[in-house]
Amino acid sequence: NAGVTQTPKFQVLKTGQSMTLQCAQDMNHNSMYWYRQDPGMGLRLIYYSASEGTTDKGEVPNGYNVSRLNKREFSLRLESAAPSQTSVYFCASSKTTGRNQPQHFGDGTRLSIL
C-alpha cells in the first residue's frame, strides 16, 4: 500500500516563482492536512481539509493556498515563493477530523527558495 504520496520529493525555486505541491492518499480517508517542518521545531499546520469540498486555515497559512481536488488529492500552492518558505512540507491524512484518530504522513517535499 502506498499510503500518502507526495510529489515532488525535492524542489528549488527562485524568490517570486510559484509552485504546487501534490499529495494523494489511497486509504479512503476523509481528512487531509499540510504541515511544514523547520529544523529544531515541531510540525506546524498550514491548512487542512476535513472532507472533500472544505478547507480551513491552520497555524501558519499566510503565503499558501490549498485545493481539495477530490477525496484522494490535496494540493498546496505557493503563489510567490519567499526564502522564509524554505522548509520540508508534509502531507497527512486521517479517517475523519473526529477526535482521537492518528494522522498518517507522506515522506515530504524538500523545498528551497533562493
Place this chain on the structure above:
Amino acid sequence: GESVGLHLPTLSVQEGDNSIINCAYSNSASDYFIWYKQESGKGPQFIIDIRSNMDKRQGQRVTVLLNKTVKHLSLQIAATQPGDSAVYFCAENPYGNNRLAFGKGNQVVVIP
C-alpha cells in the same frame, strides 16, 4: 540529510538496553496522545496512541505511559535496536477536533 534533529535533546542508548523518551504536554483539555517516529529523510511514522482514560498502553516492544496529573507522557522502547535510531515526537489534541499539536522531538541514537 536534512537537519530535522538539529538542536534537539539527544538520548544515546546502548543496543539491547531499554529507552525512555519523555514528553511534557501543555493542555489539560487534551484527551488523546500519539507518538511518532521520524527517520532521516522520511515522514513521521505512527507508533502508538493512548486516550486519556488510560494510563498505560502496550504495543510491540513499545509502551506508552500517561500521567495526567503532571501532564507527562513517556515512550518506552524495549531492547533498543539500531533501527530505532530516529527522532521521536509526541502529539496531543488540544483543539477539540483532530488537529494535533506536536512536540519538537527527541533524537535517539542507538550505539551498536
